[in-house]
Amino acid sequence: MKITFYGHACLGIQINDVHILVDPFISGNPKALAIDINTLEADYILLTHAHQDHILDVETIAARTSAVIVSNYEIATYYEKKGFEHHPMNHGGSWDFEFGNLKYVNAIHTSSFPDGSYGGQPGGFVIEGEHKNIYIAGDTALTFDMKLIPLQTKLDLAILPIGDNFTMGINDAIIASDFLECDKVLGYHFDTFGYIEIDHEAAKRKFFEKDKDLMLLEIGEFIEL
Ligand code: NI
Numbered sequence: 001m002k003i004t005f006y007g008h009a010c011l012g013i014q015i016n017d018v019h020i021l022v023d024p025f026i027s028g029n030p031k032a033l034a035i036d037i038n039t040l041e042a043d044y045i046l047l048t049h050a051h052q053d054h055i056l057d058v059e060t061i062a063a064r065t066s067a068v069i070v071s072n073y074e075i076a077t078y079y080e081k082k083g084f085e086h087h088p089m090n091h092g093g094s095w096d097f098e099f100g101n102l103k104y105v106n107a108i109h110t111s112s113f114p115d116g117s118y119g120g121q122p123g124g125f126v127i128e129g130e131h132k133n134i135y136i137a138g139d140t141a142l143t144f145d146m147k148l149i150p151l152q153t154k155l156d157l158a159i160l161p162i163g164d165n166f167t168m169g170i171n172d173a174i175i176a177s178d179f180l181e182c183d184k185v186l187g188y189h190f191d192t193f194g195y196i197e198i199d200h201e202a203a204k205r206k207f208f209e210k211d212k213d214l215m216l217l218e219i220g221e222f223i224e225l
């Protein structure tokens with residue numbers, strides 16, 4: 001499994017030959033100018049919620065790639081009406097895709113489209129790939145519901161928002177890592193805007209002091225699990 005950070009909360013995940021794109025917000029991110037959305041591969045686009053900083057480039061990329069848009073019922077049908085391929089899910093539901101099992105799980109946040117229309121309830125995703133399992137939290141507060149995930153899935157990586165203000169910050173992300181029983185964390189949703197700028201070294205040190213590993217990738221950088 002290869003995971004590429006495209007800035008903010010956007011990730012590219014490659015499992016075998018399948019390309020998954022999560023929450024594409026690139027063309028509006030001044031820190032991601034080096035990423036060309038016209039070259040990104042996508043068989044599936046996973047959307048955690050409807051906020052602009054998670055869906056901005058969905059239509060451009062889906063129109064070119066014919067990717068299947070996977071999200072909650074409201075978001076999936078919003079794109080269905082626009083003629084895009086879609087797969088609706090809702091909280092607690094899972095489905096066996098060609099890349100593995102995908103579950104849509106709870107998040108504590110909000111989810112309106114940029115025009116104010118209803119974007120359902122926000123969520124996160126658990127992907128059980130062929131060899132590795134990951135959790136993509138989406139925008140969320142720390143929540144006890146995270147304790148449900150390791151009851152069924154042994155995680156190899158937790159991808160958690162760490163920018164604070166709109167989501168949990170570093171201290172809550174450390175507790176989330178305990179709840180998830182996963183000490184390996186990839187941080188996202190930080191630095192894009194002034195409200196969510198963080199001190200990278202201080203954040204990593206806090207994790208290190210708890211015997212945990214916080215990875216922060218440069219935009220365009222990837223890791224392999
Ligand atoms: Ni949001």
Ligand code: MN
Pocket residue numbers: 009051053054139166189
């Ligand atoms: Mn956000």
